[in-house]
Amino acid sequence: MPKSDNIHKVMIIGSGPIIIGQACEFDYSGTQACKALRSLGYEIVLVNSNPATIMTDPGTADITYIEPLNVARMEEIIAREKPDALLPNLGGQSALNLASELDKSGILEKYGVKIIGVDIDAIERGEDRLAFKETMKKIGIEMPESELAYTVEEAENVAAKLGYPVVVRPAYTMGGTGGGLVYNVEELRTVTARGIAASMIGQVLIEESVLGWEELELEIVRDANDNLVTVCFIENVDPMGVHTGDSFCVAPMLTVSRDVQDRLREYAYRIVREIGVIGGTNVQFAHDPESGRIVIIEINPRTSRSSALASKATGFPIALISAKLAAGLTLDEIPYWRDGSLDKYTPSADYVVVKFARWAFEKFRGVEDRLGTQMRAVGEVMSIGKTYKEAFQKALRSLENGRYGLGFAGEFNQKRLPELMEMLNDATSERQWIMYEAMRKGASVEALQERTRINPWFLNQMNELVELEEELLKHKGAPLPDELLRKTKQDGFADKYLSELLGITEKEIREHRSRIGVVECWDAVPVSGVEGAAYYYST
Numbered sequence: 280m281p282k283s284d285n286i287h288k289v290m291i292i293g294s295g296p297i298i299i300g301q302a303c304e305f306d307y308s309g310t311q312a313c314k315a316l317r318s319l320g321y322e323i324v325l326v327n328s329n330p331a332t333i334m335t336d337p338g339t340a341d342i343t344y345i346e347p348l349n350v351a352r353m354e355e356i357i358a359r360e361k362p363d364a365l366l367p368n369l370g371g372q373s374a375l376n377l378a379s380e381l382d383k384s385g386i387l388e389k390y391g392v393k394i395i396g397v398d399i400d401a402i403e404r405g406e407d408r409l410a411f412k413e414t415m416k417k418i419g420i421e422m423p424e425s426e427l428a429y430t431v432e433e434a435e436n437v438a439a440k441l442g443y444p445v446v447v448r449p450a451y452t453m454g455g456t457g458g459g460l461v462y463n464v465e466e467l468r469t470v471t472a473r474g475i476a477a478s479m480i481g482q483v484l485i486e487e488s489v490l491g492w493e494e495l496e497l498e499i500v501r502d503a504n505d506n507l508v509t510v511c512f513i514e515n516v517d518p519m520g521v522h523t524g525d526s527f528c529v530a531p532m533l534t535v536s537r538d539v540q541d542r543l544r545e546y547a548y549r550i551v552r553e554i555g556v557i558g559g560t561n562v563q564f565a566h567d568p569e570s571g572r573i574v575i576i577e578i579n580p581r582t583s584r585s586s587a588l589a590s591k592a593t594g595f596p597i598a599l600i601s602a603k604l605a606a607g608l609t610l611d612e613i614p615y616w617r618d619g620s621l622d623k624y625t626p627s628a629d630y631v632v633v634k635f636a637r638w639a640f641e642k643f644r645g646v647e648d649r650l651g652t653q654m655r656a657v658g659e660v661m662s663i664g665k666t667y668k669e670a671f672q673k674a675l676r677s678l679e680n681g682r683y684g685l686g687f688a689g690e691f692n693q694k695r696l697p698e699l700m701e702m703l704n705d706a707t708s709e710r711q712w713i714m715y716e717a718m719r720k721g722a723s724v725e726a727l728q729e730r731t732r733i734n735p736w737f738l739n740q741m742n743e744l745v746e747l748e749e750e751l752l753k754h755k756g757a758p759l760p761d762e763l764l765r766k767t768k769q770d771g772f773a774d775k776y777l778s779e780l781l782g783i784t785e786k787e788i789r790e791h792r793s794r795i796g797v798v799e800c801w802d803a804v805p806v807s808g809v810e811g812a813a814y815y816y817s818t
Contacts, residue, residue, distance in 0.1 A: 286393070286606075289316055290362040292348065292374035293327025293334055307590075308582040309334040311598035312369040317341070319606050324360045326353065327370075348377055354386050361390065366605055368397040368558060368581035369598055375402050375581055376451050376479050396605030398555045401580050408450045408484040411578075418553050420546055421574045423565070425486035434471040435464060437485040443467075444490060446652060448577075449474035450482040459652050460488065460520060489574065490520045491732040492565040495535060496528075497547045498589035499560050500600060502609040507548050508624040510559070510597060511589035512540055517650075518732040519565050519576075521706050524584055524654035528634040530592045531626065533667060534736045539566060542573060556580045558601030568734075584659075591661055592632040594804040594814070595624065603808075616805045624807060630816070633670040634661045637678050638708040650706040663804070663816035664771060667740055672771030675711070684776035685715040685741075686748055696720040703730045714738070718745045744770060748780065756782050761795045764788075768797050 293309050310333050313323050317340075325340035328348045335343050342360065346352050365387065367378035375397075381387050382399050404414045408427055415422050424441060428434035438445045438461075447470045449457040457477025459470045474483040494515035501507045514535055517526040532540060547562040554560065561579040566572070579585075582598050590597045600621065603613060610622040617623070636656035640648040646655075660677040664670030676683045686692070691699065691713055699717040703710065714727055724738045731738075747770060751759065759767070759781070767777060774792075778785045792798070799817050806812035 286321070286363040286395070288322040288324060288360065288362045289364045289366055289395070289606075290324045290326065290357070290360065290392070291316075291340070291366050292370040292377055293325060293329065293332060306332040306334055307587050308369045308371075308598035310339055311596055312366060312602035313339045315599045315602035316366075316606060319603065319608075321606065324356070324362055326356055348373055350377070350380050350384055350386065353377065353381060357381075357386065357390050357392060362392055364393045364395045366396045366602065367394065367402075368556070368605075369601065371581065371583075372452065378402065379451075379479075396556075396558050396601065397580055401555045404554050404580075407480065408448065408482055412484075414553055415550070415575055418549050420550060421572070423487040423489055423574050423576075425484050428471065428483050428485055429475070429481055431468050431471045431475075434467055434483065434485050438464070438467050441485065441487050444488040446484075446486040446488055447471055447474050448484040448486055449478040450484070451479035452477050456653065458483070460490065489565040489567070489576075490518075492519045492567045493535070493734070494519050494521075494523060494526065494576070495532065495539075495543060495564045495566055496523065496585050497543055497562045497564075498586055498597060499547050499551045499562060500558060500595075500597060500604070500610070501551050501556060501560070502604045502622075503557055503607065504609045504611075505552065506610045506622045507551065508610065508621065509544050509547070509626060510595045510624070511593050511626055512543070513585060513589065513592075516733060516737050517706065520652070520732075521650045522652050522654045523563065524659075525636050525638075525650045525656050527636070527711070528588065529667065529670075530589065530632045530634075531628065533631070534734045535566075539571075539573070546573065546575065550575065550578060554578065554580055558582075558604050559586050559597040561585045588632075588634050588659075588661060592634075592663075593626060593628070594806045596806065596808055600808050613808050614810055615807055616811075621807060628804075630663050630665055630802070630804075630818075631667045631670045632661060632663050633667070633674040634659055635674040635678065636708075637680075640708060648707045648709070650708065655708075663818075665802075665818050666769065666771075667737075668744060669769065669771035669818065671740070672744075672773070676773055676776070682712075683773045683779065684748075685712060685744065686719070686780070688712040688715075691716040692719070696722060700726070700730065703727070706731075711741075715741060715745060718742050719749070747772075751777070751780055754781060758783070758787065758791055764792055765795065765797050768792060 323340040324342045326344045330345045367374040379402050404410045426437040444462045447458045457474040461467045461470050475481050496513040498510040512532045513530045514532040515526040515528050551560050561583045563576040565574050565576050586597045611620045613621045615621045637658040639657045662670045662673035682688050702713050728735050774785045774788045777788050801815040803813040
């Protein structure tokens with residue numbers, strides 16, 4: 280039963296009108312929250328403007344409203360349903376913004392509605408750029424140099440002091456909406472005007488560029504007793520300059536030293552304590568490998584796209600646990616499959632998770648295939664494998680774009696090396712496939728690292744796949760030697776792709792590997808927070 284005896288009916292704000300590609304993430308979070316709170320005995324009122332979401336299915340909440348998410352309509356629903364509490368931090372940025380507006384308008388106080396899961400001041404400290412900057416200064420966390428602007432003229436003056444390029448970050452928006460990386464005053468004027476219009480308070484931050492630094496994320500969960508756990512360390516393979524929603528990510532961190540990870544965790548704990556979130560928080564850092572400098576880029580005092588990734592990557596259902604913590608439970612009261620209770624949770628796994636974005640530039644006429652600080656993805660895939668190479672190749676063929684491997688995609692194989700290297704000057708949805716063919720034509724890891732700023736470890740892994748594929752092509756039209764076939768499967772090559780490379784049937788390849796004992800098995804990812812649950816991945 281609920282730990283908060285004076286709360287019986289909870290209102291949850293659903294995802295609302297959000298960026299394409301993030302709908303599934305917040306739908307997942309809201310659905311998990313409804314299930315968790317109902318299991319504790321609460322009556323749930325769900326408000327969502329999107330009837331296509333799973334969370335609006337009749338069995339998810341006790342009462343569901345499919346209505347526009349605005350202050351006037353919310354007041355009508357609150358007056359009618361008389362909820363005791365509002366849980367806003369599981370419905371994305373739309374829900375946080377709306378909760379803030381309801382509080383400022385006095386509606387929550389008028390009807391005696393308590394906000395749970397996040398302190399109302401935490402929304403401002405996390406989303407308002409001035410409040411966030413002051414909070415980070417107070418606790419000694421370094422940020423990129425920056426100043427606020429409320430007009431285009433103010434933005435021009437700030438950028439002139441900082442020097443180009445600069446990043447424009449609007450307050451209270453999601454997915455980088457309205458912002459961007461700008462290289463000159465003309466771009467600054469356009470992006471700043473757009474950012475001011477997109478911001479709920481007409482505010483943008485003009486920020487020093489950390490283009491090319493490593494982008495690193497932590498998912499932190501905190502309870503009312505100030506117990507904190509790090510659910511997941513996420514390494515963005517693409518460097519700063521590509522929005523994290525478009526960035527190719529891995530978990531756990533594969534190239535980041537233990538010392539840096541410890542520093543990131545210490546900083547993240549300091550930040551989450553100061554912001555005061557109960558439940559999950561996503562914290563994003565930039566790290567300069569050359570100087571060792573770490574700066575805070577952003578926090579999301581709510582479940583985010585990365586929270587959904589971290590939940591699936593670790594078996595720690597952040598939205599479900601966050602809802603229970605908002606209801607008054609603490610981590611030491613929730614079961615952990617490894618060691619009693621969740622306050623003992625530590626991230627550990629014998630597998631690698633890869634997240635890869637799915638784009639659809641061909642469907643949006645006039646939109647350039649170029650990745651930057653505004654999210655362009657329409658979805659994403661996640662794969663699990665025993666090695667990075669296996670997970671990487673599984674992810675790419677999960678995109679359902681007709682490609683089963685990295686080689687011979689589009690017309691890249693027909694292009695000369697200088698053309699391919701020129702194409703790598705900007706990040707695009709095709710970058711991984713272009714790099715693969717560039718390596719085939721002799722591009723060095725050093726040259727590719729200089730163009731893309733991707734860590735050489737990941738480039739070396741790709742180069743080993745290229746070398747293995749070139750070895751495979753020597754056997755075209757014939758069965759592979761047993762050990763070579765075994766190696767290709769361990770590195771994640773699909774039977775379908777091997778069939779295309781070798782010119783023999785998938786059936787022949789499958790029968791051959793079965794004879795030598797290279798067959799699919801299923802490994803478990805235990806689920807935290809519930810008894811005896813797991814999900815499985817093939818390898």
